[in-house]
Amino acid sequence: MANENLPFHPSPSIPALNLPTGACDAHCHVFGPAADFPFAPQRTYTPVDAPWSTLVDLHEKLGLDRTVLVQASCHGTDNAAMLDAIARSNGTCRGVGMVARDVSDAELQRLHDGGVRGIRFNFVTHLGQDADTDAVRELAARIAPLGWHAVVHFEADRLEVLAPLLKTLPVPLVIDHMGRPDASRGVDQAPFKMLLDLMEDDRFWVKVSGAERITKSGPPYADAVPFARTLVTRFEDRVLWGTDWPHPNIKKNMPDDGALVDLLTQIAPTEELLKKLLVTNPSRLYWPETI
Incomplete structure (x- = not known):
């Protein structure tokens, strides 16, 4: 399969915003390198290699101390690249895996021992x-x-179709990328109102990541800010944020991750909200033993 994905930003800016100690990128990925961790044959896209070492350098530049890696569909249910990265992290990284329906109890325990704390389901x-x-x-x-x-x-x-199913599940639910609304339709659109209703149930969390995915105006993603700020101010104890590096399936305007960090000044406009978003909340979900 041809590599149809853009490379990630070659030289992201150093953000003006100084992040709090312990800040976490709660949604990002490692891809390959394919020579060591092949992509799944049934994948729908082929990403660029985006190894752990490059992500570590990016996080150091951005001021991020902790990481949650999310398994992406291009690696399928082979979580090896993610587990390798977690093992290299000295405890600063956790993971969200993908598993088959018939996964064994032993495999689930192996993933847990390897730092996985959740699984991902795609409806995209x-x-x-x-x-x-x-x-x-x-x-x-x-x-x-x-x-x-x-x-x-x-x-x-x-x-609208998924909400009844999600409400029946016996685990906390984390929604990716603000539920992917169309930013041009504003915060009063029906899907976003449904998301807000769902968030009234305290089992639900949401990531205020993906400004570059929901925008219609493009950088600097001003049209995405009202969605993220609404979620952060209304549900301050159940919001997470991530870069989504290396931004798979972005077809133009590859994001500058430093600019995404600086967007947090508008998304979480107080020191307290910023600390909850980047430190307190990911600690509760991924490092509860440290609290």
Whole structure:
């Protein structure tokens, strides 16, 4: 399969915003390198190599101390690249994996021992076939005893159908990228209102990442800010943020990760909100033993 993804930004800026100690990038990826960690044959896209060493250098430049790696569909259910990165991190990295419906208890325990604290389900057309709803129910029940959560990635127009299923699951639910609303339609659009209603249930969390994905105006993503700020100010104890590096499936205007960090001055406009978003909340979900 041809490599159709853009390379990540070659020289991201140093942000003006000084992040609090312990700040976490709660949504990013490692891809390959393919020579060591091959991509899944059934993948719908081929990313550029984006190894752990490059991510470490980026985080040092941005002022980020901790990392949550999210398994992406291009690696399928082979979590090896992610587990290798976590093992190299000296405890500063956790993971969200992807598993098959018939995953063994022994494999789930191996993932837990390797630093995984949740699994991801995709309901996004360009990433291939939707997660099977019966498998979602079964897997959620199986990961509950481990204290894990489920991460759900969906297109905004899917939420109306998905919400009843999500409300039945016996684990915390983390919603990716603000539920991917169309930023040009404003915060009063129906899918975003549905997301706000869902967030009234304290089992739900949301990532205020993906400004570059929901924008219609492009950089500096001003049209995405009201969505993120609404979520941060209304649900300050259940919001997370991440760069989404290396930004798979972005077709133009590859984000400057330093600029994404500086956008936080508008998304979380007080020191208290910023600390909850970047330090306190990810600690509760991924490093509860440190609290």
